[in-house]
Amino acid sequence: MEQRLMRNSESYNIVVDCDEVLTDISPIWVKKIYENREKFEKYFDLRDDVDASSIDPFSESWREYVLGRDKFYINDWLRKKDLVLSEEEEKHLFKMFYDLYDNDAFYSECLPTKFCEGIYKLSLQSYVKKIYVVTRTSENTYTGKERFIKSFLPTDKLEIVFVKMGENKSGYINKIDNVSMIADDEVKNIEDIIDNCSNKHRKVDFYVPHTGYNNPTAELFEKADKSEYKLKYFPILKSSENIAI
Numbered sequence: 001m002e003q004r005l006m007r008n009s010e011s012y013n014i015v016v017d018c019d020e021v022l023t024d025i026s027p028i029w030v031k032k033i034y035e036n037r038e039k040f041e042k043y044f045d046l047r048d049d050v051d052a053s054s055i056d057p058f059s060e061s062w063r064e065y066v067l068g069r070d071k072f073y074i075n076d077w078l079r080k081k082d083l084v085l086s087e088e089e090e091k092h093l094f095k096m097f098y099d100l101y102d103n104d105a106f107y108s109e110c111l112p113t114k115f116c117e118g119i120y121k122l123s124l125q126s127y128v129k130k131i132y133v134v135t136r137t138s139e140n141t142y143t144g145k146e147r148f149i150k151s152f153l154p155t156d157k158l159e160i161v162f163v164k165m166g167e168n169k170s171g172y173i174n175k176i177d178n179v180s181m182i183a184d185d186e187v188k189n190i191e192d193i194i195d196n197c198s199n200k201h202r203k204v205d206f207y208v209p210h211t212g213y214n215n216p217t218a219e220l221f222e223k224a225d226k227s228e229y230k231l232k233y234f235p236i237l238k239s240s241e242n243i244a245i
């Protein structure tokens, strides 16, 4: 990522997502589900071979299991097939599930990814003007997330942009000039940004941590090419290392 930026004498802005880019939240979230197995096993397919007390959310095997999942939403991925619930039960399940994450303490358990460390190193370079962390955030995680981001990206160049639930990121990113690099993991965001920010930025390197839920399609690459985005999937799991992009 440095080489491309260094070729230009002008300084650039970088836009990065937080969750599953600067830190992996889902391995910790799923660990908490296993720690509450008695509450969730009625609704979710949980592995019998996993003992909650021995889960290391940062281990290769746990990351492979959780980040290698084929669905973005954890509650969709784990949900038992053919589970039918009343509206009330659906609400109850969602609340139990979301409460595990949606609190001030969650981000104190999080660690930065290698990519986050790379972004910090980039922030030290004179050709990087600002690092914008554009992240969709609930009210209860706002403070904890901000604390996490500031402690692992301790730089005056940091700007945190909180996007409300249900809002698109493109509206915010469109207001930022001279973007040379973007990173996000969610296909919906990648498409939103490519579709709606393409006239604003010329030639942007778009970094995507390769998980099980964001496998690229030929259509996505075509769309990126047309909009002058260079999609750069990078492996974060053993299983994604050998997949040629």
Ligand SMILES: [Mg+2]
Binding pocket: 017, 018, 019, 020, 021, 184, 185, 186
């Ligand atoms: Mg994300």
